[in-house]
Amino acid sequence: MTDPIEFYFDFSSPYGYFGATRISSIAAKHGRSVAWKPILLGAVFKVTGSGPLPSLPLKGDYARRDMERVARLWNVPYKLPSKFPIPSQAPSRIVYWLESNAPDKQEQAVLALYRAYFVEDRDVSSPETAAEVVGGIGIDRGAALAATQDPAMKDRLKSEVEIAIQKGVFGSPYVFVDGEPFWGSDRLEHVERWLATGGW
Numbered sequence: 217m218t219d220p221i222e223f224y225f226d227f228s229s230p231y232g233y234f235g236a237t238r239i240s241s242i243a244a245k246h247g248r249s250v251a252w253k254p255i256l257l258g259a260v261f262k263v264t265g266s267g268p269l270p271s272l273p274l275k276g277d278y279a280r281r282d283m284e285r286v287a288r289l290w291n292v293p294y295k296l297p298s299k300f301p302i303p304s305q306a307p308s309r310i311v312y313w314l315e316s317n318a319p320d321k322q323e324q325a326v327l328a329l330y331r332a333y334f335v336e337d338r339d340v341s342s343p344e345t346a347a348e349v350v351g352g353i354g355i356d357r358g359a360a361l362a363a364t365q366d367p368a369m370k371d372r373l374k375s376e377v378e379i380a381i382q383k384g385v386f387g388s389p390y391v392f393v394d395g396e397p398f399w400g401s402d403r404l405e406h407v408e409r410w411l412a413t414g415g416w
Contacts, residue, residue: 229388254308313363
């Protein structure tokens with residue numbers, strides 16, 4: 217039994233969104249599954265001293281241009297939302313709740329939440345909006361909404377963020393293949409090569 221590919225991401229991350237559209241097909245090609253690991257980049261930035269790319273001097277203008285370019289290259293619908301960045305606790309807690317309650321819906325929920333934010337400009341930081349989005353793919357809206365306030369899910373997300381930082385995660389997406397780290401959607405080609413060759 218091969219271990220799943222760990223896919224760490226923040227719902228405020230455009231590159232996390234781009235990576236999320238491809239990671240499952242890469243994993244499936246190599247007989248792997250994906251462990252969806254939403255995190256909070258705000259907590260990570262407190263450690264690294266960084267911030268959201270579009271808000272950084274010099275890097276910001278480049279990042280906005282590059283995000284649009286990657287979206288065109290990969291043919292992924294995208295526009296920078298009117299409210300950016302957002303706190304992503306609500307959608308993240310829903311994803312971890314789904315792990316135990318409807319694991320077969322996790323990927324679909326991640327992609328639906330990302331599309332709602334980066335295509336439809338819906339503020340998925342709102343628990344009501346996040347629950348409504350996953351309700352649209354057949355998940356019980358009331359249960360999803362309750363999950364956003366569940367102390368167990370709050371603790372789970374906090375724990376996952378702490379574990380991610382301990383493992384060296386500093387951005388989104390951040391991928392682990394059998395313990396080997398890869399940062400950024402532009403490293404998915406490397407992820408695929410690593411899976412195919414067993415590493416180098």
